Structure formats: structure tokens, C-alpha cells
Amino acid sequence: MKLLKLMSVLLDYPGDELWQHGDELRAALDDPALSPKRQAQLRGFVDNLLASDPLEAQERWLGLFDRGRAMSLLLFEHIHGESRDRGQAMVDLLSTYRGHGFELGAKQLPDYLPVVLEYLSLRPTEEIRDWLAHVAHILELLAARAQERNSEYAAVLEVLVETAIGRVELDLLRKRVASEARDDTPEAMDRVWEEEAVRFGAEAPADDCNPPTRLPSGAKRVEPTVTP
Incomplete structure (x- = not known):
């Protein structure tokens, strides 16, 4: 699905090469999977992005996705936190990718949302x-x-929600997150570093981020090896 490849590019860190392929990026917005409303929203997003100075755009991305965990694009942070289960989930996901001939770059993490979307763009619709x-x-x-x-970036994420479940109804969820303590302030980030310096476990993720008991279609579970 070409739309997922586009979403992968738009959510990824905006490297300098993005500005070298602006025409291709704009052309990709003519995807029939997008409604006219969504096309207009994403076109506005892309136009603003490409009109920005790359350093400013990169700083905005870092400020949203790389400061604090609430907006992390590493999916397993929202499911497993820093628990041991995350390591096994990473192994399973890597095995799934490799089983379908999808190899990661040296610095890519398998649960990074743009990587997941790039992989899915190559898979069957179901x-x-x-x-x-x-x-x-x-x-x-x-x-x-x-x-x-x-x-x-809300517009890009809304398109993903709509692609996933066919609708975007976030009013109740937005009221809930409005009461959350921000974790991207300098003070909050300092507290996290201080806690992690002495903490041997991780706080359990929220109940609504518990992993499903069934693996998604085509995914593999790798049984951990036990050394006698």
C-alpha cells in the first residue's frame, strides 16, 4: 500500500534529503486511498514542511517525538515500557521481518513506527x-x-488512525490526555534520568496499551533459548 510508505516518510525524522525529493513527495499525495479532505490536510502539512528551514523542521520533530516517552514512535515503549518483554518482542518482530525478506538498516529499531509502516507497505491488504x-x-x-x-503532525497520525479503524473519534481521548502531566519539559526529563539511574525495573504501561494476546497476521514468535 503506497499510502503507508508515504506515512512512513512523513513521520520519519526529516533528513536533508527530504527537501531534494519535494516534487515526488507532493506527487505521492494524489493517492486515491486518501479522501479529498485528507489530501488537502496532508498537502498543507507537506507544503509547510518543505517551506521550512531543514534545521527548524528537524528541531520541531525532535521536540515532539524525541523528548519524553508520551509521543515516542517506538511502539513497544507504549506496550512494554523498558521491561524484559520488550526485548523478546523485538526479537519476534525482527524474525518476522527477515522471514519476509525485509532487512533493517544498522541503526533502525524494529518497533519504530516508520519502519513498521514501510514493512507493511509491502504486505497484503488483509x-x-x-x-x-x-x-x-x-x-x-x-x-x-x-x-x-x-x-x-496530528493530521498525519489521524490519517493512520483512519486507515487502521476507518474513523477518527478522539474527543474523549483528547480530554483524557489534556490532564496528563507533560513529560517533555526539562524538569520532567531530568526527573526521568534521575529515576532511571537507580531503578532496576520499569513502570508498567497503562492498561490501554496492554499487548494483544494474538499476534497479527504473518507475525512470528521466536521461542527464547534456555542455556542449561
Whole structure:
């Protein structure tokens, strides 16, 4: 699905090469999978992005997705936190990718949302729907938080939510996230570093981020090896 490849590019860190391929990016917006309303929203997003100085655009991305965990694009942070389960989930996901001939770059993490979307863009439609349904609750949470922070990335995340479940109804979720303590302030980030310096476990993720008991279509579970 070409739309997921586009979403992958738009959500990824805006590297300098993005500005070298602006015409291709704009052309990709003519995807029939997008409604006229969504096309207009994404066109506005892309136009604003390409009109920005790359350093400013990169700083905005870092300020939203790389400061604090609430807006992290690493999906397993929302499901497993820093627990040991996250490591096994990473192994399973890597095995799934490799089983379908999808190899990651040296610095890419398998649960990074743009990587997941790039992989899914190569998979059959039913498999795409199944995978997106598994992470729809995280996509909704990210979209609601982006809305609450008045981020232009909210439109991109809303398109993903709509692709996953066919609708975008975030009013109740947005009211909930409005009461959350921000974790991207300098003070909050300092507290996190101080806690992690002495903490041996991780706080449990929220109940609404519990992983599904069934793996999505095409996913593999790798049994951990036990050394005698």
C-alpha cells in the first residue's frame, strides 16, 4: 500500500534529503486511498514542511517525538515500557521481518513506527489491516496527544488512525490526555534520568496499551533459548 510508505516518510525524522525529493513527495499525495479532505490536510502539512528551514523542521520533530516517552514512535515503549518483554518482542518482530525478506538498516529499531509502516507497505491488504488494528489504540493516543499539543503532525497520525479503524473519534481521548502531566519539559526529563539511574525495573504501561494476546497476521514468535 503506497499510502503507508508515504506515512512512513512523513513521520520519519526529516533528513536533508527530504527537501531534494519535494516534487515526488507532493506527487505521492494524489493517492486515491486518501479522501479529498485528507489530501488537502496532508498537502498543507507537506507544503509547510518543505517551506521550512531543514534545521527548524528537524528541531520541531525532535521536540515532539524525541523528548519524553508520551509521543515516542517506538511502539513497544507504549506496550512494554523498558521491561524484559520488550526485548523478546523485538526479537519476534525482527524474525518476522527477515522471514519476509525485509532487512533493517544498522541503526533502525524494529518497533519504530516508520519502519513498521514501510514493512507493511509491502504486505497484503488483509495483513496490513490486522497489524494496524493491533496498534490502533497507540495510534489514537499519539494522534490525540499531537492534537492537544497543536502539532502539525496530528493530521498525519489521524490519517493512520483512519486507515487502521476507518474513523477518527478522539474527543474523549483528547480530554483524557489534556490532564496528563507533560513529560517533555526539562524538569520532567531530568526527573526521568534521575529515576532511571537507580531503578532496576520499569513502570508498567497503562492498561490501554496492554499487548494483544494474538499476534497479527504473518507475525512470528521466536521461542527464547534456555542455556542449561
